[in-house]
Amino acid sequence: MFKGAYPKDTDLPLSTPKAHEWQPEHLRLAVTAAGVALWAWNVDTDLFTMDGQGFELWGMPWRDTVTFEELSAHIHPADRDRVRSAFAATRAVLGRYETDFRIMFGDEVRWIAARGQGEDVGIVGRTMFGIFLDVTGRKRAEEGNELLAGEMSHRVKNLLTIAAGLTAITSRATASTQDMALELTERLTALGRAHDLVRPLPNGQGDATLLGDLLSVLLAPYDDMGAFKGRIRVAVERMGVGEAAATGLALTIHELATNSMKYGALSIGTGTLDVSSAAEENEVVLTWLERGGPIVEAPDKQEGFGSKLVRRSVAGQLGGSIDYDWSKEGLIVTLRMNRDRLAS
Known part of the structure; x- marks a missing residue:
């Protein structure tokens, strides 16, 4: 059971309620509601363990463990080497880390954010812990904004070019x-x-x-x-x-x-x-x-x-x-x- 930190009774006014007592099922409900997938990675055996939401996110049937190579087969080819290097380097990363990459889900492409704690902080039994988040919506919005910015830049440049040309030619064709x-x-x-x-x-x-x-x-x-x-x-x-x-x-x-x-x-x-x-x-x-x-x-x-x-x-x-x-x-x-x- 996880409990919130309580201040000393002498520091509390009589009307102040005590902090909520967090039960494991409460945390599970919060994780599920947020769309968070949990993973654990054994740094010695290179085996991954994920919860049901993690396997669903990757489009794989649930099993006790999955190898990194099996997961890599679902990673977009353009991101595969980068993700492998990123996970291999996590033990040398100081503090929190996050890496975004694409996975193939049939004909669909999903964006995944992997987050965890580097530099062996929080390792338990040679296992690192972290989460996967589906950030496809955010990435598509970013791509849409970049596309819009590029289109606007292109149009502005074209209009400025036309304006400059019209100015030059009109100046030669008018008397005043x-x-x-x-x-x-x-x-x-x-x-x-x-x-x-x-x-x-x-x-x-x-x-x-x-x-x-x-x-x-x-x-x-x-x-x-x-x-x-x-x-x-x-x-x-x-x-x-x-x-x-x-x-x-x-x-x-x-x-x-x-x-x-x-x-x-x-x-x-x-x-x-x-x-x-x-x-x-x-x-x-x-x-x-x-x-x-x-x-x-x-x-x-x-x-x-x-x-x-x-x-x-x-x-x-x-x-x-x-x-x-x-x-x-x-x-x-x-x-x-x-x-x-x-x-x-």
Whole structure:
């Protein structure tokens, strides 16, 4: 029987209760409730003894003893040598020790924490004692946090690279710092709106956002600048757009909308814009149709930065092409995008 340490009766107020008397069954209930598996290791014979919870944790039928080699067969191959070395070194470890490793439980991988007391402290009959804990949940949470941190770092680096490139090119394509600041801010804002939508989608629809949602969000600011709301209509197929494609598509739509605001249908309050899509084999064909604006003509000067940016984005990130039809009724843009690229 384990008993708590009692202070002297003379030190106790009359109303102070005595400490709880711990019975062996109480300790067993506490150990079971905490998911703790007990083990004992004979340092001379190398035999392990575990309680029923220990054998259940390792996915083995209960027996009186088990050899270290038999246990090692269940340890993940990548951790096996490290665990052997760790257990061999426990007698030289000063104080408490803990080592985490993976075990194979059928097709399942579990993380186990082995804890004990080193430097022969507490050896009884040449046997060391310790516990095994199932720490799979904690390890998966840690791996998830590391994955999230790595993904965030990757995205931030990509955005900074894009921002640096846009800054450098925009500075060469504008006549004043005011123009540069305005154009750069607009392009970065378009990217920001696109990346706000990046999220997982169900049922294999893609890894970021829906194509219709992305286009609607990017074009929403221009819809409020006309004589009536609803002059911009988006009717495209339901499919997912990946993070990489969202960046290129956002820049492309921003440039087309900006040019339309300056020279095309969106420059007039009653002008309209229809964006629709069609599927052709492995491509998604997006049609940008402007109506009700001023008469447009094909530019006769050298292609500007915005047009170059669009062509590079469409070819490099979307694996497609872009064509312009400068009809008298209004500009028609045909944007062809590789379906696999669009979803990646």
